[in-house]
Amino acid sequence: MALPSSLRPILRDPMLMLSGALLILFGAYAATLAPYASALAVTVFGLSDGAYSALLVVASVLSVSASVGFGILADQRANRRVIALASGGFLVAGTGLMTFGPSVTSFVLAHALILPLSGSLFGQFFALARLAATLHPERDRPGIQATLRAAFALPWVCVLPIWSVVFGAGVPLITIYPVSLVMAGILLALVCRFWPRDGATRWPDPKSGLSFAQSLREMAEARVLIRVLALGTIHGAVTLYLVVIGLVFAGIAHRGAGDTALYAGILAGLEVPFMLALPMVLGRVSQTGLIWWGMALYGVHLAGLPILAETPYVWLLTIPGAAGGAIVLTQPMAYLQELLAARPGAGASLMALQKLAGDAICAGVFAIGAMLGGYGLAAILGAGLGLVGAGALWALDRRRQ
Known part of the structure; x- marks a missing residue:
């Protein structure tokens, strides 16, 4: 084979x-x-x-x-x-x-x-x-x-x-x-x-020649931080799923921990083959366009959870969730590394900043959504905000090009 x-x-x-x-x-x-x-x-x-x-x-x-x-x-x-x-x-x-x-x-x-x-x-x-x-x-x-x-x-x-x-x-x-x-x-x-x-090493890896303060200023440029924040909304949506899945299943659908574990396991299991198949799509769609489509698919899964949790159709959400997850868990990382392409270490560090932004966004959306309308509203708000962030990223790069 x-x-x-x-x-x-x-x-x-x-x-x-x-x-x-x-x-x-x-x-x-x-x-x-x-x-x-x-x-x-x-x-x-x-x-x-x-x-x-x-x-x-x-x-x-x-x-x-x-x-x-x-x-x-x-x-x-x-x-x-x-x-x-x-x-x-x-x-x-x-x-x-x-x-x-x-x-x-x-x-x-x-x-x-x-x-x-x-x-x-x-x-x-x-x-x-x-x-x-x-x-x-x-x-x-x-x-x-x-x-x-x-x-x-x-x-x-x-x-x-x-x-x-x-x-x-x-x-x-x-x-x-x-x-x-x-x-x-x-x-x-x-x-x-x-x-x-x-x-x-077999590849060139020259020293950056920048002081620590200069490197920090490079990472703190507006063009970098605004893109990290946009990608943070996507990471926040992924984190929010991990927060609300058990709460939605238990509080809305009265499902047990076994169903929660099964849903999460199916989703994680499907993400791997989708990730392996992703290279067939790369290059045919712009990277920011692909991230937007990935977030759209992931948003269907996240926003659909509170709507379909009580029905057998909820299991179908694992398919768009896994397909979207394969994109939003891989492409933002590649995008951030290319954002500071000449600085591989600093480019990789942007992933940590994206995670920090995503965790803060997740906490804020969860608190507001749960207060105003419960866990279901939090999931829908998180999906919507992630889609807005992905759209903003696409618009920023389209304007730059």
């Missing part, structure tokens, strides 16, 4: 294969730890809702600061391997602290201070992939990026059902930490062994 065209360059290039392996491992790590951190904070370590909210704010600010700071340093000094090793070290240290000394103090230190310092890893992996992809024909590069994003999503489809079975058998929730530590250790070992030495 012939390999998909987007997979061939990855399987033939050791650095792209390394990027894919690291993203798969990082995806498995995130799928193991992220869904259960809040439950551990409240039910195991006894943090109040307010205390955990404060922890999340601190962690978010520190994670974004680390992503931006490390990204700028990587561009300034072209020392991407050192930055990746340092970030991987924080990942191992935070998970190790919770493995060998679990306590409320350790939880706060790990999740508020140590683990957020590894926040640049995701961007650094894509920066490596983007630089390695410059050795391939330009027409292949968007497909390579989309396929590697699918590599990060794939473990979520496999890992979450496994943990569901494991916890159903009575295994303590805190078991996720030693398992996560093993994955973090393997990830760090791969970086140490296979990441190319700084200054000895």
